[in-house]
Amino acid sequence: xxxxxxxxxxxxxxxxxxxxxxxxxxSGHDTVSWYQQALGQGPQFIFQYYEEEERQRGNFxxxxxxxxxxxxxxxxxxxxxxLGDSALYLCASSFQGRTEAFFGQGTRLTVV
Amino acid sequence: QKExxxxxxxxxxxxxxxxxxxxxxxxxxxxxxxxxxxxxxxxPELIMSIYSNGDKEDGRFTAQLNKASQYVSLxxxxxxxxDSATYLCAVRESGGYNKLIFGAGTRLAVHx
Numbered sequence: 001x002x003x004x005x006x007x008x009x010x011x012x013x014x015x016x017x018x019x020x021x022x023x024x025x026x027s028g029h030d031t032v033s034w035y036q037q038a039l040g041q042g043p044q045f046i047f048q049y050y051e052e053e054e055r056q057r058g059n060f061x062x063x064x065x066x067x068x069x070x071x072x073x074x075x076x077x078x079x080x081x082x083l084g085d086s087a088l089y090l091c092a093s094s095f096q097g098r099t100e101a102f103f104g105q106g107t108r109l110t111v112v
Numbered sequence: 113q114k115e116x117x118x119x120x121x122x123x124x125x126x127x128x129x130x131x132x133x134x135x136x137x138x139x140x141x142x143x144x145x146x147x148x149x150x151x152x153x154x155x156p157e158l159i160m161s162i163y164s165n166g167d168k169e170d171g172r173f174t175a176q177l178n179k180a181s182q183y184v185s186l187x188x189x190x191x192x193x194x195d196s197a198t199y200l201c202a203v204r205e206s207g208g209y210n211k212l213i214f215g216a217g218t219r220l221a222v223h224x
Contacts, residue, residue, distance in 0.1 A: 033210065042116070042200055042214030043156065056209050090155055097210035100146065106155040 002027055004093050004104035012110045013081050021076040021107045025093030032074040035090040043090055049074050050097055081111045114139040116203050118215035125222055131188040133199050133218050141206030145177055147186045148200040156200055160186060191222045
């Protein structure tokens, strides 16, 4: 039973560029949430996707956008990257947003 | 602003001792509480969930919940060096869709 998988694991981008991160949920899960974790901090909720719609959003600017596909996988897009966007980006999946959330291995994004 | 507070540590305990980690939260309507373990450079791993007042035991781990005091704790019995990690307390936001609010984590160091 595959767990939550994310790609890529590491990424280096230049300020102003755009980036796309990908997530496949755990088998049987249909809800994907994205979190940003800065060094020394707890994860911060970015948004959640269910039935291909953004269902809830945290306090992040519109530069952060996402998508969910019919197979429940999801993408996180960040435009106009800032140095402060450097962080570990985590994807968590659950069933209908009501069960325990399991995290993927994360994508470490460095903006230079 | 709903918040989760944890002592950042480090909490240093000798091998074989009991480690006690604490967490308070501000969202009085929250009903679901989680402890995640995060090794350095890795993603959070769910180790305990608790939904009712009282204690819940799983192996060497015991989670304790007191909703009236808005307090959650995690006890680790017979601590091992492999337990050395950051422990994140997470609270499911009330009225939402499995949005988790995390504390900044407590770093635990178990020394031989």
